């Protein structure tokens with residue numbers, strides 16, 4: 540059987556690593572090439588269980604280095620690239636935007652330059668944050684809503700999409716854009732809200748919440764997030780955009796309270812701190828297109844949080 544040659548950029552990161560493991564479980568005819576720079580956010584401990592497989596290869600490479608990434612991709616000749624590699628933490632983008640511009644925009648440009656000279660399909664992982672704020676009473680975001688990014692992170696993600704759309708139109712590249720809501724689960728970097736809050740609670744330290752904590756986010760457990768990407772890969776149409784949602788849209792306060800309950804810690808561990816500049820008040824996507832592919836989240840928010848708390852309890856070195 541002919542092997543499908545799959546490149547995952549950013550495969551040593553949180554979602555990319557879970558997605559690689561899902562691909563390896565689902566199909567035996569994939570040969571997977573993980574291209575990752577291993578920045579502070581990349582960690583190959585996430586891939587320990589599969590790294591000895593002869594169907595998996597790791598290549599350390601910076602997607603910003605045009606000659607190098609082009610040569611690596613020309614050697615691999617992938618059938619499909621899943622482009623996860625990005626700088627991803629909003630707070631870092633506010634403090635130091637530069638890497639968000641070079642990795643997210645220039646790096647994506649380099650990937651596109653390869654794709655337009657090949658038959659390779661590009662599945663791009665964007666974010667629901669490109670829509671910006673959803674105001675109270677406003678409908679859920681659909682895929683043809685306008686871009687309205689609030690942070691240098693979401694601005695750079697919107698810029699990636701703009702480039703991809705222009706390449707679809709001009710060079711007829713075969714591409715799909717995916718906009719997931721917030722993923723959470725085991726192996727997420729401790730800088731992100733849920734792991735940071737769990738680790739603080741476990742250590743009896745305050746859970747810091749920006750502003751009044753009423754900002755709402757849509758959360759999806761990582762296994763469901765990866766299942767959604769896989770369905771879009773299998774059933775999605777070239778040139779289309781797909782939201783990934785879960786319907787679990789809750790405030791940061793609610794997340795913190797659930798974590799405190801699950802860890803048996805008191806509510807007065809919550810500490811409100813000065814709000815982040817440009818902080819979006821509410822997200823929430825309409826994921827009817829994805830639902831029509833048979834997708835339903837299998838893990839409830841509370842079950843997902845329980846599994847995540849247990850994982851961090853058992854992996855205190857993470």
Ligand SMILES: NC(=O)c1ccc[n+]([C@@H]2O[C@H](COP(=O)([O-])OP(=O)(O)OC[C@H]3O[C@@H](n4cnc5c(N)ncnc54)[C@H](O)[C@@H]3O)[C@@H](O)[C@H]2O)c1
Nearest residue numbers: 549551552553554576577578580581601602625666721722
């Ligand atoms: N985590 C979420 O909740 C979420 C939600 C929506 C969208 N997304 C998007 O999904 C993708 C993956 O997110 P994540 O949470 O897994 O990110 P992550 O920060 O955990 O991982 C990013 C990975 O990219 C690698 N990387 C960074 N710069 C690179 C470069 N110049 N060259 C090569 N590799 C580089 C890092 O080493 C790391 O392994 C990102 O594009 C992100 O914007 C994430």
